[in-house]
Amino acid sequence: MSVLDTLREAAARLADSSATPRLDAELLMAEALGLSRSDLLLRATDLIVPPDFEAMLERRLNHEPIAYILGRQEFYGREFTVSPDVLIPRSDSEALIDPAIDRMGRTGSMLDLGTGSGALLLTLLAEKPGWRGTGIDRSKAALGIASKNAHSLGLANRVVMQQRDWSKRDWMNGLGQFDLVIANPPYVEVDARLDPDVSDFEPVGALFAGKDGLDDYRRIIPLLRSLLDPEGFAVFEIGHRQDAAVTALALEHGFAVHLVRDLANRPRGLILT
Incomplete structure (x- = not known):
């Protein structure tokens, strides 16, 4: 599937386990691709789904917080490493x-x-x-x-x-x-x-x-x-x-x-x- 199709499917799979399923899917995809979320959205039609995405998605489906999967969290405009x-x-x-x-x-x-x-x-x-x-x-x-x-x-x-x-x-x-x-x-x-x-x-x-x-x-x-x-x-x-x-x-x-x-x-x- 294309990146856009994969994002739609991932958001649907996350609907029962996340209050922000589409956002979560986009953040995980951007991380797997090594891009910012804004770059992902701008270039989505030209990208190929990376092999790491499914494993990251499974972690989120098991309720692991996005911040722990990404290893970081923004606070008051600054990025903090978290674990x-x-x-x-x-x-x-x-x-x-x-x-x-x-x-x-x-x-x-x-x-x-x-x-x-x-x-x-x-x-x-x-x-x-x-x-x-x-x-x-x-x-x-x-x-x-x-x-x-x-x-x-x-x-x-x-x-x-x-x-x-x-x-x-x-x-x-x-x-x-x-x-x-x-x-x-x-x-x-x-x-x-x-x-x-x-x-x-x-x-x-x-x-x-x-x-x-x-x-x-x-x-x-x-x-x-x-x-x-x-x-x-x-x-x-x-x-x-x-x-x-x-x-x-x-x-x-x-x-x-x-x-x-x-x-x-x-x-x-x-x-x-």
Whole structure:
């Protein structure tokens, strides 16, 4: 079949397993051909279906996320390497970036708790050239991905990646204080039903946080004063039904709280001062 016919057939096969079947088919075809999606669409009538396409399509039919198949994901206009060792950066998380930038001065230091791919930390460093950052994660593999992204974005000289686990007693030793602490911790309830694209492929340790999804906020927020400069602030991503519970926890520990909403007007983040 021609590339166009193959794309139509692939989209039909993906209809039951993807919310964006035609887009998925085009992205996979472009990757198999070594082209951009726009070049694929411009040249489709002149191209031959590559032998790798069917294997990539089968992976998507088995619900593997497109980002893992391609090995990359765009976030805030930049491309990040991803693998099953890290959560896929999502557009919802971009809602945290502008409110953080608005409160950041010309220079400062930031700490990213559970950095994963480094998307939050590295985006803020790229947007604020006078800042330096530290990213921590308990996963050595995730830190490898974050370090790779720091190098590809030209930020390696302004960031340090460290293996630390905030469930351990002495995890803060030697970290110091920061002008900004940002975190997208695990916040999914352990018995939550997730799409197979997420539950079967993304790292469990970065998703689930106890019966109500709040375990990691309970660990981190009581320790924030030790991590923050007195004039500093913290930004947390939250689940869209967790704003009241996490706000109450922050107020209990003496923080003022500002709610951040995403593009769908759902609660998405909290700024603590």
